[in-house]
Amino acid sequence: MGRHSLPDAYGAGAADPRPRARRRTVAIATVLVLTVAAGTAVAVRGGLLSFGSSCRDNAVPLKIAASPDMAPALRAVAEHARDHNITSDGHCIAVTVTARESYKVAEALRSDNKSDVQAWVPDSALWVDRVSGESNATRVTAAGSVASSPVGVAMVPSAAKSLGWPEKTYTWTELAGAALRDDRLRLGAADPVRSAAGLLALTQLDTAAATIKGGDTQAAAMAKTLSQRTSDSDSQALDTLPRDSSGPEQGNPQRNQALILSEQSAFAYNSSARGGAGLDLFYPKDGSPRLDYPFTLVDESRLNTDTSRAALRFMTLLGESDGQRILERYGFRTDDEKVSPALVTKAGGRAPQPFAHAALEPTPAKAVDEALGTWTITVQSARITTVVDASASMAQPVPGTGQSRMDVTRASLLQALATFTSQDEVGLWKFSTRLDGDRDYRVLVPTERLGDRKGNGTQRDRLSAAFSSLSPVPNGATGLYDTTLAAYKAATSSYVKGKFNALVLLTDGVNQDPGSISRSALVTQLRKLADPQRPVPLIAIAVGPDADKAEVQEIAKATGGSGQQVNDPAQIHSVILRAIVAAGNQSQG
Template identity: 60%
Template sequence: MGRHHSPNTETTYATDAARSRRRARRRTVSIATILVLGVATGAGFAVRGGLLTFAGSCEDDAVQLDILAAPDIAPALDEAAELARDQDVTSDGRCLDVRVRAEEPHKVAGSLQGDGAPEFEVWVPDSDLWVDRASLGDSGEELTPAGNIASSPVTMGMVPSAAKSAGWPEKRYTWAELTALATKGDKLRLGAADPARSASGLLALTKIGASAAKADGPQSDTQVAATAKLLAERVSGSDTRALQTVARDDSGTEQGDPRRNQALIVSEQAAFTHNREAGEDGRLELFYPKDGAPRLDYPYTLVDESHMSTDESRAALRFMTLLGEDDSRGLLQKHGFRSGEQEEPAEDLVTAAGGREPQPYATAPAEPPAPKDLQATLGMWTITVQSARLTTVVDVSNSMGETVPNRGQSRLEVTKASLVRALSQFTPEDEIGVWEFATYLDGTRDYRKLVETRRLGDRTGGGTTQRERLTAAYRALHPKPGYTGLYDTSLAAYKDAQKSYVKGKFNAVVILTDGANQDPGSLSRRAVIDELQRLADPKRPVPLIAIAVGPDADEKEVKEIAAATGGSGYQIDDPTQMQEVILKAIIAAGGN
């Protein structure tokens, strides 16, 4: 014992490759787990059947097991732990002393990525996505999911008057159709927990994106962005706080406190708990989207199993088997959960939670979203709720004057037009500036600052806005008689962005170049990468986004430089793709 972590919320989602590696490791561990589970379960049955006896109480020789659980399921696990003590449940002849503590999963996921060792043996978050997040990188703890002990579909709840107006329970909706009710006008006040801190919020927003894409195709991004913007205005820090925003009476769309929500993205279990305590008018009615509800899946996860004693690991698995037995399944249902593998929910559970036929509450769950889809959604959310602070750094070396095939314009002319178009995607609260670079543009320096990074809505003394200044600066760029001074410029722009970092905004440097570094007097690539890695500060993240344009660009080079800061590098053949790639890169960096 004596192991400890401090929570840290600055975490990232795993790549598909990382997930594959973890799954391979989990398969290896699971063989031993099955063998141990068989021994532990057999011993438990033997004790209950009277085949094994012990002299006196085994309380003094109990195996202590510390469990950190999501706040919604912690009370149920605490009751199960009390049940284990009351019934003298044992593992290998030793009583189980299980202690349960509640903690938000996003905080635990962050803490498990740090140095040191946790002071708990089992973690039960509300979703496997937190296990993926915590497992990213080489510094994270070894996590071994042993099975899912409960589940709860993510739905949309409405106060009775709003539900009735929407045709509940007879009328069915897709996720896209449900959110359209709230985004078209102000007739329905919709809230949610922060998708950066809530599995319910993130799973639902990802599903809304997939639903809109299926219905609207290329126009889907507009609806998802509108939904994110709406949720950002009424977002809560946690699922518990989100439930506290629900209207306390059955207020219609024209009455009631405008600060309170009439609809909420919520899990079935959370609605169950809310309805149990709310009055008749304050209860929620649940819509189960017909295109499938994502589910919270409560993975029972062993933490740092290789450093657990044999008694601890067996006790952990014994407690998990207890949760699958009839008494504990009934206990979980009493708290509003479906069992881990349960497809057909108990009728009284659904009714108490606010469901009713013909809502499709018993349909198969939606397929879990891929890690890349979760990352993209989180990136989009980040950009929505956080204003951007970007420094654009544009290559103006002589090669940028070369003509783009089939365009009749130079690379720089097309790049400039793309930058101006991309500028229209940002709000007056976003901050953007521009540098140019080649070689020896300003004495011995390869770069020159043209417009300071400021709010696009700010005005100069002459009344010109920052957006207008940037537009003019972009259009005035022209090729210079120099080469590509990429290394020194990247390092200088990164240092400047770090120095002027603004907390609460998405800070980044965007570098646009058409070639590899051609400055013989600059630092080496290795030296630049090492220095960027040394400077990178997770508490003040400034991802570098590098976009290489044209056939002479070095994709490997820009990717390595960008990766050193937590950013990303891209190579495109056509500068007209630049606007799309810039926005894609910002979303990807926001997801990280």
């Protein structure tokens, strides 16, 4: 944006009198009225003639994609700009706003699909970050936030009353826990993969659960329960509420009594005729994450100066008093320091609910990735075989920790194991060279359901013990290629439909078995085994400075998976979850 100065005077028509243009408009109107009054009236009503400023003769077209909740407000601001002859460098701005789900726009931009819009206003910077994180994506440039809306839990009045609304306040985990304990309090949400409100709430629940004993298990249970009542979008989630909160639908088990929802969505619902008695809104006392509606330029380098300046002019209009009044009329906050009581009341909030608390800090990308990873493997159920390098180099110390690579890897794998549910299938192999006769690998625990019992313990118990006992093989080298091929053959041949199937391989070095298959032959074999109808992505993680990131990327890519590198084995847990999210999104696409 540095190559553009801001538009002139942020110029409204009133600041640019243009008397010559006004006289011309009046003259034309007079002639038309005197000669063809009746026909002109019809034309004006049909929008065929315009009597506005002549700036419209060369108006700058600006196409904006906006989240469905924001689109009506932007259209109203665009109409205001047209009616008041708002200009950019003397040109009117012809704004067209299209409502598009933010996740769909993000996925298109990540794929570098050609965009037909010059600006994008998603409901959250989460989507912008997702696009910016892809090296091959269309470039997007966030110019600033135009509004905000906190995320809370909205309930039909009977459910809210049963929890003591508005006097009683709850944390996120307490609200979710109430839904877990009481089947009558059915909590729904939009799919966190497709909804920023759902994702922000899920991340907050996940973060809060991590601070308590047994929190990982509790977070997985909450996600599992919530997943049974998710909808594809926030608007579809609203359709799951009883149409008549006082009628027989109230007790319908197919209907939700509570939803994770933004304040603006609750405002819009309560303002509509279908809202009936409306919703009451709980604002969690440990803080509400907020949708922040970033105004974003799309592929700025292709925009000419007039277009980019017109886009910035429209954005500044959103921050001016007229624009802010329109945004507030549609239920958006324009000042987090001064919250409108009327807006909160219409959204279903009331003191002493902490609706005016300061917004939470932006959610860290790592926390979002971990929450999405937990969601993916919890909701879909997973079948994952983990293959761990046990070569002698895993005994090398990790600087600054006093632990070896294997020590830190064990701890990270145990942390990852805690995020899986009893329905997930997880197994463990280890590899070096010649661990089992001529084989470079050994199956320590076959891939089975974590809840299955054998003897005195469960599969989870066996895996915990196996992870804890992993140790480097003295003088062992890295038999990477033969192990990868054997493990991938086993994973594809035992594919389970309806689950997220994957192979996770960790290595701290390059292949050191001179008698193994070559890398090119391995890649060829993996491509033959990979079946898009039965996807089993290989998630290959290069651990430490001796591993070859390019090598694991090439190998993993042959299966539709991904190669990652971590210098600190403590990052393995986060990387696995992030890679699972990426692979899950790819399989859904």
